[in-house]
Amino acid sequence: MPGDYKQKAVILDREGIRRALTRIAHEIIERNKGTENLALIGIRNRGVPLAARLAARILQIEGKEVPVGTLDITLYRDDLSTLANQPLVRQTEVHFPVAGKTIVLVDDVMFTGRTIRAALDAVIDLGRPRLIQLAVLVDRGHRELPIRSDYVGKNVPTSKKENVSVLLDETDGDEKVVITEGENFY
Amino acid sequence: MPILKKDMLGLEGLQGDKISLILDTAASMKEILGRQIKKVPTLRGKTVVNMFYEPSTRTRTSFELASKYLSADAVNISASTSSAVKGESLGDTAATIAALGADVVVLRHPMAGAPLLLARSVKCAVINAGDGAHEHPSQGLLDLFTVREKKGRIEGLQVAVVGDVLHSRVARSDIWGFTQMGASVRLCGPSTMMPAEIEQTGAICFTRMEEALEGADVVIMLRIQMERQQQGLFPGVREYARLFGLNHKKLALAAPQALVMHPGPINRGVEISHEVADGVQSVINEQVTNGVAVRMALLYLLTGGGMSDVAH
Numbered sequence: 300m301p302g303d304y305k306q307k308a309v310i311l312d313r314e315g316i317r318r319a320l321t322r323i324a325h326e327i328i329e330r331n332k333g334t335e336n337l338a339l340i341g342i343r344n345r346g347v348p349l350a351a352r353l354a355a356r357i358l359q360i361e362g363k364e365v366p367v368g369t370l371d372i373t374l375y376r377d378d379l380s381t382l383a384n385q386p387l388v389r390q391t392e393v394h395f396p397v398a399g400k401t402i403v404l405v406d407d408v409m410f411t412g413r414t415i416r417a418a419l420d421a422v423i424d425l426g427r428p429r430l431i432q433l434a435v436l437v438d439r440g441h442r443e444l445p446i447r448s449d450y451v452g453k454n455v456p457t458s459k460k461e462n463v464s465v466l467l468d469e470t471d472g473d474e475k476v477v478i479t480e481g482e483n484f485y
Numbered sequence: 486m487p488i489l490k491k492d493m494l495g496l497e498g499l500q501g502d503k504i505s506l507i508l509d510t511a512a513s514m515k516e517i518l519g520r521q522i523k524k525v526p527t528l529r530g531k532t533v534v535n536m537f538y539e540p541s542t543r544t545r546t547s548f549e550l551a552s553k554y555l556s557a558d559a560v561n562i563s564a565s566t567s568s569a570v571k572g573e574s575l576g577d578t579a580a581t582i583a584a585l586g587a588d589v590v591v592l593r594h595p596m597a598g599a600p601l602l603l604a605r606s607v608k609c610a611v612i613n614a615g616d617g618a619h620e621h622p623s624q625g626l627l628d629l630f631t632v633r634e635k636k637g638r639i640e641g642l643q644v645a646v647v648g649d650v651l652h653s654r655v656a657r658s659d660i661w662g663f664t665q666m667g668a669s670v671r672l673c674g675p676s677t678m679m680p681a682e683i684e685q686t687g688a689i690c691f692t693r694m695e696e697a698l699e700g701a702d703v704v705i706m707l708r709i710q711m712e713r714q715q716q717g718l719f720p721g722v723r724e725y726a727r728l729f730g731l732n733h734k735k736l737a738l739a740a741p742q743a744l745v746m747h748p749g750p751i752n753r754g755v756e757i758s759h760e761v762a763d764g765v766q767s768v769i770n771e772q773v774t775n776g777v778a779v780r781m782a783l784l785y786l787l788t789g790g791g792m793s794d795v796a797h
Contacts, residue, residue, distance in 0.1 A: 371513065374525040374555075379789075387506075388513040388785065424522055 310455050310463075311476035316436065319452030320349070323434050324356035326450050331401055334363040336429065338400045342418050343371045343389055345407035348469035349436060353405060368393035370404070375417035391421065398426035403450075407465040409435040412446035437476055439463045489786050492604040492611040495620035496661040504666060508630050510782035511775070517554060518778055528557035531588040531788055536578070537614070538564040538594045543749055543773055544614050544623070548591045551780035557588070575599060576606055583607045588788055592616070597654075610787040618652050623783060624748050625658025627776040629666060631768055632703055634775070635744055640667030645697045645739070646688075647729060648707030648756055649678040649718075655748045656707055660686045673697035674707075674729060677718045694729055701739040705746045706731050706756045722755055732758040736766065744768050 311319065331337055334357060341350030347369050354367045371389040404418050415433060422431060434450035439457045453476070457463060461480050466473040489503060496504070517525055533552040537545050545561065552559035573581075575594075582590055589610045592600045597617030604611040615621040633639050644663045650656045650672050660670050660683075670688040672679065673696075684690055691697035698704060709725060719725045736745065745757075745767045753759050761767060 374517075374527040374785075379527060388510050388782075390513045391516050420526070424525065425520060 305480050307461065307478045307480055309475050309477050310437070311453055313474040316452070316467075316474060316476065319436060320352055321356055323450045323452060324353050324360060327353070327403055327432075327434065328357060328361055330432075330449070334361050334365050336399065336401050337403065338366045338368065338395060338397065339403050339405055340368040340370050340393060340397075340418075340422065342404060342406040342414060343369060345465050345467055345470055346370075346405045348467050349407060349434075350403075350405040353403075353434065366395040368395065368397075370418055370421055372414060372417040372421050375421045377413060377417065391425075393425055396426055397422060397428045400428050401430045401432070402428045403432045403434050405434045407436050407467075408463050409433075409438040409448050409451075410441055410463075412442045412444035415446050416444050436465055437463055491787070492600070492613075493622050493783055493787060494600050494604060494611065494613045496622045496625045496658045496665070497620065499622075499661070499665065501665050501667075504626070504629065504662065507626055507779070507782050507786060508633055510786060511626070511630050511778045512634075514554075514781040514785070515775065515778035517781070518774060523554050524556060525554065526556045527785060528552070528555040528588075528788060531557040532586060533557045533559045533589045533591065533784065534582055534585070534587040535559060535561045535591045535614075536582075536593070537562070538592075538599075539615070541593055541614070543776065544593065544621075547773070547776045548612075548614065548623075548780050551777050551784055552589075554777070555781055555784055557784065560587075575603060579603050579606045583609065589784060612783060612787065615654050617654065618657070619654050620658045620661075621654040621748075622658050622662075623776065623780055624655045625662040626783070627772055627779040628655075628659055628705065628746060628748075629662050630775050630779050631746065631772050632663075632668075632744060635768060635771075636702065639663065642668040642702040643671065643700060643740070644668050644703040644705065645671045645673065645701040646705045646707065647673045647694060647697060647731065649709055649713060650674050650683065650707065651678045651680045651718075652710060652713065653707045655705075657686075659705060660688050664688070668703075671697045671701065675719050675725070678713075694735060695738055698735055698738040701743055703744045703746065704731060704736065704739055705748075706751075708748065708750065709752055709756050711752070726755050730754075730756055730758060731761050733760055733764075736761055736764075742766065746772055749773070 339350040339354050341347035350367050354365050369392040371391045373386050373388045432449040435448045436452040438451045438454050461478050465476050468474050535548050549559045587609050591612045591614045593614040594616050597619035599616050600611050600613035646656050663670050664687045672688045673691040673694050747769045
C-alpha cells in the first residue's frame, strides 16, 4: 500500500466483512423478491471483487446465477479538467444488456457520492436499466451530492481528515476495513 | 509529471512502457466503439483542430470521430480551404490556432518536421498525422495495437514490411514501434525504393519478397504511390505486382495465420491481390476501427491523462 499512514481503528475484520456481505446478499434478494432480471456491476477497483462475492452468495442462497459486470468510471469523472494528470483508463466489461435490468452497483466506500454519480452516467450510457440500486461495504458520510445507498455493510462516521481503506484478499492480500489518518493514498 | 510529453511527433525514441500505456488505454477506448451510444463525456469543452495539408480520408475522419466520441469539439482545416493558399506561413497559422484556443492540433503536412516546428511554437499538444516521409505515429500505434490484439504479444514476432519503404512514413513508424516492442522487422522492396542506411534502425533488408516473407508472423504491405512510376522508380505496375505484390502463393510462405495489414488506401491488383485483401488473414478493416481507438487514447493521454489512481 502506498504512502505513510497511521492506522487508527479496524472497523471491520475478516469475519465482519463476511457477515456484512452475507447480509447484503440477503437484502438484495429480499428487496427484489428474488433474482429475476437482477445484475451486479462492480465499480473499479474494489467494487469488482465485492460484486463477484455478492454474486457467489446469491448463488448459494437462491441457487440462481446473476450476471456480473465491471465498470471503469474514469472517463466520466467530473474532476478531469481540474486534475493536472488524468487517471489511467481501465476497461469496462459489461457483457450483458443492461436495458430493462435491475442493476445493483457495488463499491467499497461511499464518500462524496461523485464516483456514484459518474457510475450512474456510465451505466446509463450502456442502456436503460429498469432500476439502479447501490450497495457499499462502508458508508463514511460527507456527501456532496444527493445520492444515497440502498445496502450498507457498515455506516462509519468519520472526519474529513480521516481515510477509510478497504483491504480485500483479491486486491490487497489482506482482509479488513481500517480508518487511517494522514497522507491521502486511497 | 505527465506520462507522455506534450506532443506525439513520432515513435522514434518512445519508450516501451509509454507505448504499452497508449495501447492499454486504446483497449479501454475500443470498448466504447462497441456500444450503441458511442460517446463519453471525457473531453467535454476541449477543442481539437485537424489541419490537413495533404489529402486524407481515413486519418482525418478517424481523428475527427475519435474527438467526437470523447465529446471534444473538432474543427477541420484543409490546405485548400485555409489561408495557406493565401500564402500564410505555418508559424502564423499556428499562432492563429493558439489564439482560437485549441487544446490539440492534429497536423498532416507534406514536409517532414513540420509538426515539430509547429509543436515548438504552440502551447497546445500537437499530434503528427503524417509528415512527408518521416513518421505517422498514430498509424504505427494502430498497427502495434492490431498485432497485439490478434497475436496476444508483439515481442519475438517477425514483421515483414514490403513496398515503397523510401517514401513511407508508415514504414518508419512501424520500424521504430515494432523494434522497440521487441519484434524483428524485415524490409523488402525494389532497391530504388529502399532508403540508404535504413538497416541502422535495426531492420533487416531483403531484395526478394519470398525471403522476406518466409515464416513472417505479420505482413505489412505499403501502398505504391502511382505517381512514383513517372519518376522511373520501377519499370511497370505489372512487373511490380509480380515481384512485390502479395498474393495467396506468396502469403503461403509466411507463418500459418500470419496477419496481412495495409495502411490504406489499397491498390488492388498492385501491391495486394483481391483474394488476399479480402481473405481471412486480412485485418485491414480492423486496422481502421482500431485506428479510432488508438487516436482516442492519444487525445486522452495528451490532454493530461495517464496518471495512475487518483482519489475519487
